[in-house]
Amino acid sequence: MGLLDKINSPNDLRKLSQKQLDGLAEEIRQEMIEVVAVNGGHLASNLGVVELTIALHRVFHCPEDKIVWDVGHQSYVHKLLTNRKEQFRTIRRFHGMAGFPKREESVYDCFDTGHSSTSISAAFGFAKARDMAKQDHHVIAVIGDGAMSGGMAYEALNDAGNSKSNLIVVLNDNEMFISQNVGAMSSYLNKIRTAPIYDKRKKDFENFLKHIPGIGSSVAKAAGKAKDSIKYFLVPGMLFEELGFTYLGPVNGHDIPALEKVFNQAKRKKGPVLVHVLTCKGKGYEPARKNPDIFHGVGPFCIETGEMNKKAAPPTYTQVFGETVCKLAENDEKIVAVTAAMGSGTGLSGFGKKYPDRFFDVGIAEQHAVTFGAALALAGFKPVVSMYSTFYQRAYDQVLHDICLQNAKVVLAVDRAGIVGEDGPTHHGIFDISFLRAIPNLTIMAPKDENELRHMLYTAFTFENPVAVRYPRSAGFGVNMDDQLQILEKGKAELLREGKDITLIGFGPVVYMCLAAAAELEQKGIRAGVINLRYINPIDSELILAQANRTGRILTIEDHILPGGMGSAVLELLAGEGNHDVKVRRIGYDNYVEHGKIPELHQAYGITPFKIIQAAEDMLNSGE
């Protein structure tokens, strides 16, 4: 029986010797490597927080004390130590354990996370609630140096630093976001990391003062008392002190006794405290340590070699996006690209290498990325801002107020639109049509395949208004790529198949599901038309109305939530035209979608040709 088997709750950790703790850390790393090699997951971040998590759970008493994990992708060790090791093998699988903290999964998860930079706000909320309820437990936010680049983190530091509430922020500094860190805060943290430790500098400074003839020793004494002012000169962590936090550290995040010492110190302090912990992303597994970006979020891989188990597949939409933008930028030096800490995730690394002066990675700062892009456009550049659909949720006002209200010509690349798989409900991109469709001036497109994506990007740069292009996470269909890029007429859909009995409307790659369903319906004697919508805003009212009148039935399908989605746009169009005789059904999601593989989820939630066929037959049979 291993040591991990003996840990049923964090209490059991306190019974172990230092030697046993080292052994436990090794077992935890082994378990995570084995499981992630099969299920995929956030390996490098979790390998870096093993000792940190053990120390936190030895010093603090959860669930009374509350730990909020920022982003939450680094909560695997926490899950293993909080009575979930049996389920751990199901992590990220359909109906299995979530890859992020989940309140419904355990009392030890006090706050659901997935999007970055929320932890200090949430922890401060818990701290205030505790104070009002006259309780006295501890609240701890664990935030990475990457997440610390997000605006919300600063808003929360600003608010919490001005309060007297006890709150502990653990800054887990591993010098990496997903890729290399960016921004002034990272440079600042780097200065702290490389500065000689405070005590030594303080002693050197006092010695120096003492040796000033005559006045030296009295100045040194006075300076010793005025600790704050000496500290000001000597402690780079003063930025946090100035914000109202007691700064502790930096401390080696792989040294459990040192961590316990500093956490106990933090526990005794009054008011907000920031503990600066230095960790190594990927620690304990050489391939992850060498390539922490690749092993940040990784698919199944071979443990011995660290090689990914990738089958040959057509290029992903993301890759096609990155290559196309690079190509377009060759002939147009005004094209610039902006991303929010997702250079490789959005396929823009190649662009960044080829055009370093025209590429802007602004950190985990979606709001800033969008407004920054608006100004670039107003100043005459042609920015493409590329982010995941789910993270555009962060920047809604900036899209509306800074880009669209001013009609700034920005191309918004909405990557990971639709469900994204194992990351689950915090990451599925199933709301963007609803929230973008309401914004005047914004053209919205979705390609049916990777070839059409290229034409859409080319087209988007020719418009005099902002454009959003949404495309999914998956590989393309492997279709032929046209040599010549074309402009796709604004607001025009593509009629792929004439129908008589029903019209199927798809937006994005689900169009191919419509085509497959139509072919099968044909076998059953049902003539289904298929429209590749291509555009919402403006929507092709002419074609839709003509086909609606011709077939009398419309079935829409979208990889998106139903309220406000593409089907809703079609309903609005028909209702607006006073056309109430056409029967309409919509296929899409009506709630949050859990985690699992994309095909598995499509099957479970009915985004399939089979479901289209069933719905079409039902409409016809029920006399609709």
Ligand SMILES: Cc1ncc(C[n+]2csc(CCOP(=O)(O)OP(=O)(O)O)c2C)c(N)n1
């Ligand atoms: C709002 C938001 N934007 C982007 C992401 C994607 N993302 C997940 S983790 C991560 C980097 C986090 O870096 P850090 O906080 O340093 O954590 P580490 O993995 O290095 O421990 C990013 C950009 C996100 N989860 N939320």
